[in-house]
Amino acid sequence: MTKKPKADSVPTQPVTAPQRAIGRRSVLQGLAASAVAIPYFSWNTRSLAEELEADKTPIGLIGAGGMGMGNMQSAKSMLNVVAIADADSGRAESANEKLSGGKADTYEDYRKVIERDDIKVLHIATPDHWHSKPLIEAMLAGKDVYCEKPLTLTIDEGKLIRKVQKETGRIVQVGTQQRSQFNLFTKAMAIVNEGRLGKITRVQAAIGAAPTSPELPVAEVPKGLNWDLWLGPAPAVDYRSLRKGGKRAMSNCHYEFRWWYEYSGGKLTDWGAHHVDICNWALKLNGQADGPIGIGGTSEHPVEYVDGKPQQTDRYNTATAFNFKVDYANGTEMIIRHDTDNGVMIEGEKGRMFVNRGKLVGAPVDALKDNPLPEDAISKVYKSLPMTGNARFGHWANFLHCHREQLEPISDVHSHMEMLNVCHLAGITARLGRDLKWDDTTEQIVGDDEANSMLTRPYREGYEIQM
Numbered sequence: 311m312t313k314k315p316k317a318d319s320v321p322t323q324p325v326t327a328p329q330r331a332i333g334r335r336s337v338l339q340g341l342a343a344s345a346v347a348i349p350y351f352s353w354n355t356r357s358l359a360e361e362l363e364a365d366k367t368p369i370g371l372i373g374a375g376g377m378g379m380g381n382m383q384s385a386k387s388m389l390n391v392v393a394i395a396d397a398d399s400g401r402a403e404s405a406n407e408k409l410s411g412g413k414a415d416t417y418e419d420y421r422k423v424i425e426r427d428d429i430k431v432l433h434i435a436t437p438d439h440w441h442s443k444p445l446i447e448a449m450l451a452g453k454d455v456y457c458e459k460p461l462t463l464t465i466d467e468g469k470l471i472r473k474v475q476k477e478t479g480r481i482v483q484v485g486t487q488q489r490s491q492f493n494l495f496t497k498a499m500a501i502v503n504e505g506r507l508g509k510i511t512r513v514q515a516a517i518g519a520a521p522t523s524p525e526l527p528v529a530e531v532p533k534g535l536n537w538d539l540w541l542g543p544a545p546a547v548d549y550r551s552l553r554k555g556g557k558r559a560m561s562n563c564h565y566e567f568r569w570w571y572e573y574s575g576g577k578l579t580d581w582g583a584h585h586v587d588i589c590n591w592a593l594k595l596n597g598q599a600d601g602p603i604g605i606g607g608t609s610e611h612p613v614e615y616v617d618g619k620p621q622q623t624d625r626y627n628t629a630t631a632f633n634f635k636v637d638y639a640n641g642t643e644m645i646i647r648h649d650t651d652n653g654v655m656i657e658g659e660k661g662r663m664f665v666n667r668g669k670l671v672g673a674p675v676d677a678l679k680d681n682p683l684p685e686d687a688i689s690k691v692y693k694s695l696p697m698t699g700n701a702r703f704g705h706w707a708n709f710l711h712c713h714r715e716q717l718e719p720i721s722d723v724h725s726h727m728e729m730l731n732v733c734h735l736a737g738i739t740a741r742l743g744r745d746l747k748w749d750d751t752t753e754q755i756v757g758d759d760e761a762n763s764m765l766t767r768p769y770r771e772g773y774e775i776q777m
Contacts, residue, residue, distance in 0.1 A: 372433065431456075455481075490692075498588070506660065526625055608632065705720070
């Protein structure tokens, strides 16, 4: 996914014997008062991290690109990578050497990993258009899955994923690791949950602008890449690539897939899946959980759109600039924009605060010095689940604990799709260039057949979801 500051770049703090002697209450009060302290809620002799590292859960990796490798490297102390699948054999071989010393089995076809009875846990880190199909098939095969965000390319894929998860009861963690950044985002949610902001009137997700590209020429498919398999459910098109200087090639493939609506939703689902998630989490914690009723705003694209379809197919086509307002029945509004400091602003009747991956600021945060949060405030918003490490490592520890105990993880598919519907609606209104009204009960766009047709997508023959 998007190259971004490492969410797990803040080092974890091991609990020493003197720290244990301080006691649970004083440690938690210190966390509540500080914007930088890192929680380590392991009060037994053997911590959760130590237990998970002793278990070394066998895992199959589907998609060995940047996010797959980054996640496996972050969580490698808790995992044993035994199988790797990727449409690019070079990536699969490189991941095998780095993650398992060449001991894992490698496959081109991800279904070979799902079929293995000895693998109970999978990590899906494919491009976005390849998330839903293997995830659904993995759940049906009895696997628990950590799947990268955004979970789907369309709203209707999300309906099917939620249905299958309910029917199978499988444990699925979505890779929105900000939910496990305890000293920043989780702490911000605790502040909201304790009523320190009062009724929320406005939330804002600032997610940055997207790049453009020149015309990308048809190019030779790189050696080892099965281009037809990489495209999978998406339409069959030529491979395109252009390299300028020593920079990463602009293309319609690895990493750059996120700037094509055929494979992603651009910034609206890439970074939106992180920050809109925090906005939605805050609204739910504050008892303002009703879904949106409409969305509108402005956007710019690098190509012309007619009836929601790009008129040029040889360059990036996702929205480069945007400012959307999402309306809620209670008068609350959500802003999704590209043109201000990346992060989440939460405004309430009692004050406002701003949080991103580097800071948590605002009057409600300053007030913690004199009026700290209750000792269990952060635990409550984290579903009272164990917390260890921080950000990416903590998110994986949460998933593996929930896999072992068969509990709902902190980033479940149902809450994820509630917010991702908003991101997808933003993409639809951007492409159509008009406001939309939304019925959150039926999950349908009201009075707009053309817009409703964009809730789904055709799957290319041979790549349908296998139910």
